[in-house]
Amino acid sequence: MIKELTKGIFRENPVLMLLLGLCPTLGVSGKFFNAIGMGLGVIFVLVCSNAVISLMKKIIPNQVRIPGYIVIIATFVTIVELMLRAFSPVLYSGLGIFIPLIVVNCIVLGRAEAFAGKNRLLPSVLDGLGMGIGFTLSLMLIAFIREILGAGTLTLWESGSTVYRFVIPGLSEAPVSVLATPAGALFVVGFVIAGINAVKQYRSRPGKDARKGASV
């Protein structure tokens, strides 16, 4: 059962392993705080929609299951959107169009189709939670690199007048601002994935340990 939770974080990490949800990854990973906000929103939507869909999987006719899933997902996305608007206007404007776009986020829809529509409640919730955490962690990693190199800052919290932001001296005056653009995000995602693949290859290199090599 615990495997359903952890697989989304490492082995089937939606962004870095399955290359799903790249659109919000490229769009909102320019600022660390936005990445955290987006990640939490997606975790909420994933867990709730996976739970409801796995409960309703007998009721939803197979032919119209995708529209059915979308209605359920859209409900939770609307909740996230209205909550953000009310309690964190800064985050709401920072994420912009990418909040309503969670509806068609391929991670959310993909988990509904591939997992929640076939499994029982608890595994579905754990699966959603794991996938959401995996998405959030990879988004945070990419945003961490991008904000530090691309803007020379690191924004941890931003709400009204309370702003927790580290400014890196030197780098913030002449940052590599190409990394703050979506094109720069592609570079960062590419190199992070390359790094992960290098680690995977190193761990499964031949002649190391036959048993361990097989499991990777």
Place this chain on the structure above:
Amino acid sequence: MKRKKQEFQFSVASSPQIRSPRSTARIMVYVILALLPAALWGVYQFGWYAAAVLAVSVAAAAAGEGAICLIRKKNTLSDGSAVLTGLLVGMNMPPSVPLYIPAIASLAAVIVFKGAFGGLGCNIINPALGGRLIAFFSWSSAMFTFQTPRTILESGLTVAGATGDAMTSATPLTFLKSSVPEYAGSISNEMEVLSLKHYSLSKYDAAVTDKINSLFGENFCYGYFDAFFGIKGGCIGEISVFLLLLGGLFLIAKKIIHWEIPVAFIGSFAAAVWVFGGLRAGTGFFSGDVVYQIFSGGLFLGAFFMATDMVTSPFRRGSMFLFGIGCGLLTFLIRYYGSFPEGVSLAIVFMNLTVPMLDRLFIPRRYGVKKKRRVGVGKGGNA
């Protein structure tokens, strides 16, 4: 002993049987030789700091290639391509740029735009231009600060178009782009703006232009001489059109680059300027100043040394022409209607991406096979 050698000479192996004595390293040395005069001219005009920019670019590119070699466990440093990439990056830098910019641009060129794609021969865009664009979009203000060349400072003229101090001034292209609209309708050639707004030109330019005008009874504007011989603001390696042209002709004579690409590039650009270039000066169609436009900016450096990069340019003659024409038209559009004063590098990078498609348009007919249909995706194809 002798017999054994003969056996070796006639041994038959699998193809390729015809080998060229030319190696990658040799080609790179020729290209570097062809570039050096223009680079040295830039150093002469902009001082030793420009030499430091070039040195840092080359060193960073070599260091980046060294790192790639360590990762791939394969020596690709000795083929000289990294040195060439570094030199091109340096020549594409403004002379007064802070030194970390060429260093990062060179590293990005070699590691991101070449190494990450699989090394020399696998890169999809020209690495040097990729590195330049990283710098261009990251540190725009530093990349748009241009030093006044030595010859103009020594002419003792007041430097017009100067920002702040006389050491930096606008390049002719930036100057024209911002000044021509003010005079639209009241001039017959946009070159007049250079004189009207007192854009600083060298004393040689004035002398030569006056001489030619009195000899032939013409009325040429000032500025062509400076533009051709490289007495103007700009990137280190792009200013001397004369030396770049000599270098380019040397490479064509050595059959290292194909003449089709520079000819199509400069030709299509010139045609577009001639037809539409006069519109912004209010002189109507077919009145653009072709000569000054092709001698300005990085057109010659781009057309002879960047667009012709063997890896990122097409193979077939037809696709080379299309490639060059695309570069020329895009350069024209960016220079006249884009937000940047110069668009050669952006145009070449964009056309680099189309090279595989362009080459597919001109797949040669196999002997004994009728040319039936164009090879397309999903149709299987016959090639």
